[in-house]
Amino acid sequence: VQVNHPNIWSFIKFLQGEENRFHHIYIQFTAGLGARPKQAETIAIQRRIDTLDKRYYDGAMNAMEYLGGLSFTVAKRKK
Template identity: 80%
Template structure:
């Protein structure tokens, strides 16, 4: 999971397939600084942020849908529909 998150973040920061060497080095330096900062925080005893109640509720819905699908209570299409409704952003 962490590996996927790292690559996703890194790709968003680079934004091109073949960056020039100097902007690429700047991005690497920024990532090194970020991880050093996180290391210092964890070494000082600062833990990870607790999940928000909204995130926990969404994860429970996803877990519940998965369990119902694997138990055979709902079809694959109902499972996918449920997931799409669960993760879709609400219009304001």
């Protein structure tokens, strides 16, 4: 719940929204609608993230380089 001072009512409202979203997805899947195919841009971004993960965990880059690479990868591009 992304508010400055959440209370029980905002939490309940959030849970109701999530339940509603899940119910809609459930109806769509039971009706035979499959998951949407990933877009080429999404696949490319995921590949970049996977490459950064591998390089970081192999010790080829430090934490700041890793975080900088992630930030650069997922930053919104101006159109």
